[in-house]
Amino acid sequence: MTNTLHRYGKSSSFRDDFIVFCIPSAGKNDQGAVERQKAFLRICAKYEPVNMGNGNRGSFKPERHLDPRSHWTRDLSPDWEGVIAGVSKPGTVAAVFDSKEKAEACLRDVIEADLGLSVNVSTSVTGAKEVAECCGIPRHSVEYSLGFTDPHDHLPNSQVLALSTMCGHGMVSFNMARKMLDMVREGRRTTEQAVATLARFCPCGVYNPARARRLLEEARKQTA
Amino acid sequence: MLIDTNKCVACANCVPVCPMGAIYVDTTINRARINQDECVECGTCFRGMSQEHLNPTMVRTVRKLARLFRFRFEPEPDVCPTAAFVMNDLEMPRLVRQVFSDPVVEHKSTGIKGRGTEEVKTNDVNPRVDVGEVGYTIEFGRPGVGVRFRDIQEMTMSLADIGVQFEEKNPISHLMTDKSSGTLRDDILNEKILSGIVEIKTRLDQVERVLTTVEDVNRQIDTVTAVGISTRCDSEGEETHLAELLEELGYGAERAKTNMGLGRLTNMEAA
CATH class of the missing domain: 3.30.70.930 (Alpha-Beta Plaits)
Structure with a gap:
């Protein structure tokens, strides 16, 4: 349940966006999958991911009882252990990396672990091919994104679209992405704060904070 | 999805949060409302926002004072200060949303x-x-x-x-x-x-x-x-x-999801 396929951007824009996820298939390899999913996430955590998720929560998550005094000191750091411990049933678990090298190193370790679960890499077409080649494995199947078709002009500008579509389930609204762009440009929030705010809305943990940080910085400097 | 009007303080933090733009502040009652026809029950407002559990009367008073003196109210953008959202039980056909x-x-x-x-x-x-x-x-x-x-x-x-x-x-x-x-x-x-x-x-x-x-x-x-x-x-x-x-055919594919072929049948009956 990651839907990471239709992220807005050109191939070069995915240079810091590599999502590695594993998924069991019901009736095929889902027995005992929970422990193997946890093992997958533990391997991923060793290679400095920028986000991880277990289908119910990501490593940046909203708080149910936020202390109002913590407005000035909100924790912006990811919580890997919470994500791993939260795997409770067979489903997709994912890790996001900000470089091809990290994704490759992680995948090599995953291959070595031989978990028996399907593993997918979501990034540019060429990026995923290079990761497979580097790890010495043939790709099994590939699903290409043909992008969005919008004949009625519903979609916003490219900056908003790139920030918003990093949550594949559409939980990061256009208006929220726009608000964060404005707040960063106006100096009302730091880039780090804006990135954490956006990432908290993605319950699968596939939002890429590193790419969001770059996109926000690029947008900020554009108006300077 | 519902908003508890006893709790809502019309801070409008939730307005940009909604992926469908279905939340607005109804100025006649000074509370946020949800356009139920546009709401898709995605739960972003309820689940995605952090919740505080502040006293609504106290928050409304502070907000009134801030407005009186034209102070810029700058809350955390992803927080509902009074945990006003209520996820109600749904029945078909609305449940499909x-x-x-x-x-x-x-x-x-x-x-x-x-x-x-x-x-x-x-x-x-x-x-x-x-x-x-x-x-x-x-x-x-x-x-x-x-x-x-x-x-x-x-x-x-x-x-x-x-x-x-x-x-x-x-x-x-x-x-x-x-x-x-x-x-x-x-x-x-x-x-x-x-x-x-x-x-x-x-x-x-x-x-x-x-x-x-x-x-x-x-x-x-x-x-x-x-x-x-x-x-x-x-x-x-x-x-x-x-x-x-x-x-x-003129379709440029920039991005792809690639199955690396590492899966195998491990269930007893499948193997």
């Missing part, structure tokens, strides 16, 4: 959360698309627009007309009353969802016809579509047929 829009809710028809599809993510253990075949995921409504089932039906009926094969294990196929005509259940046609995925499979020589049909129907329905198109690689891990065809 939540099932298709809230990614942490599992589809009973497939056992999968999100849009409820495995696509080719598990093609290595659960073969759906073989060499020479093409799988399609035709997604409606995302990003940020939403779609009603009657518009999805326009597409499924047009696709049925050209003789495509709908994937059985797919939540929208599950709602079809007749797969040969692509018709969906009558009671859900006016329901709006954040996004839904129709999955079909054809031979390689039908790609152009399918993509042309999708584009034609998309012009008639008031939403956005995103098409994913998949195939199986050869034994060397190469895939050129579909990529070359897409390029020939």
Whole structure:
């Protein structure tokens, strides 16, 4: 349940966006999958991911009882252990990396672990091919994104679209992405704060904070 | 989704949070309200926002004072200060909104959360698309627009007309009353969802016809579509047929989801 396929951007824009996820298939390899999913996430955590998720929560998550005094000191750091411990049933678990090298190193370790679960890499077409080649494995199947078709002009500008579509389930609204762009440009929030705010809305943990940080910085400097 | 008017302080933090733009501040009552016809029950407001549990009267007083002195009120942008959202129990047909829009809710028809599809993510253990075949995921409504089932039906009926094969294990196929005509259940046609995925499979020589049909129907329905198109690689891990065809047809594929072929049958009965 990651839907990471239709992220807005050109191939070069995915240079810091590599999502590695594993998924069991019901009736095929889902027995005992929970422990193997946890093992997958533990391997991923060793290679400095920028986000991880277990289908119910990501490593940046909203708080149910936020202390109002913590407005000035909100924790912006990811919580890997919470994500791993939260795997409770067979489903997709994912890790996001900000470089091809990290994704490759992680995948090599995953291959070595031989978990028996399907593993997918979501990034540019060429990026995923290079990761497979580097790890010495043939790709099994590939699903290409043909992008969005919008004949009625519903979609916003490219900056908003790139920030918003990093949550594949559409939980990061256009208006929220726009608000964060404005707040960063106006100096009302730091880039780090804006990135954490956006990432908290993605319950699968596939939002890429590193790419969001770059996109926000690029947008900020554009108006300077 | 409901807003408890006893708790809401009309801070408007939730207004930009809603992916459908369905929340607004009703100035006649000075509370946030949800346009229920536009709300897709995705749960973003309830689940995505952090919650404080402050006293509403105290917050309203502070806000009134700030407004009086023209102070800029600068709360954390993703916080509901009084935990005013209430996730209510839903019944059919409205329930389909939540099932298709809230990614942490599992589809009973497939056992999968999100849009409820495995696509080719598990093609290595659960073969759906073989060499020479093409799988399609035709997604409606995302990003940020939403779609009603009657518009999805326009597409499924047009696709049925050209003789495509709908994937059985797919939540929208599950709602079809007749797969040969692509018709969906009558009671859900006016329901709006954040996004839904129709999955079909054809031979390689039908790609152009399918993509042309999708584009034609998309012009008639008031939403956005995103098409994913998949195939199986050869034994060397190469895939050129579909990529070359897409390029020939003018579709530039920048991004892909790639199954690395590491899955295997491990369940006792499957092995």
